[in-house]
Amino acid sequence: MDEIILSASILSADFAHLADEIRQAEAAGVDWLHIDVMDGHFVPNITMGPFIVETCRRVSTLPLDVHLMIEKPERYIEAFIHAGANYVSVHVEGNPNIHRTLQTIRSLGAKAGIVLNPGTPTCAISALIPAVDFILVMTVNPGYSGQTFLPETLSKISEIKALLERYQSSALIQVDGGINPTTLPLAYQAGARVFVAATAIFKHPQGVQEGVKSLREAIK
């Protein structure tokens, strides 16, 4: 079994106690913190900006994994990296200058990720493989936590794994949306190694520690 990376999405955290929620996730052994940035245009929801990344940076030493679901993400790359983002992912959809944006992310010292929505085919990213450190396959339509994993995205994860082998790329495959102890092993088997989870961690009925434990145990 390969090691997995768990990225805890703070979208389902209690923002009245954000620092405490983050500390609990860190103590439970998550590897990264995932921060979902939404602008109300690229996706219907509106969430957080660089100031939340800066807040996370102050309370945690974990790598900060920032997923930009915004129009014209190139306008904000510097602000998010300056605030403390270590991993920055941008969508292939609606971004004509995506290659340049990925180059900018790397030039500013962060890891660059490309994201595909469930309706976007693998071929949309093949020209970008040398420019990325990770590929985020959305396993729900982006915008909200608490949605159900779309099983039809599994074949895309496998296709991307084959694409990476063809390019001899060591980029990681990340999945996000509806990840829980049932769906995590399916995505793992298809080739994913980085798992984003919000509900399964921050809304676990027995608390954050149990949530993280049940995800880790799911592939043992």
Ligand SMILES: O=C(CO)[C@@H](O)[C@H](O)COP(=O)(O)O
């Ligand atoms: O990007 C998103 C939603 O657009 C995700 O990061 C969600 O935060 C995942 O939530 P769960 O499906 O794990 O509840």
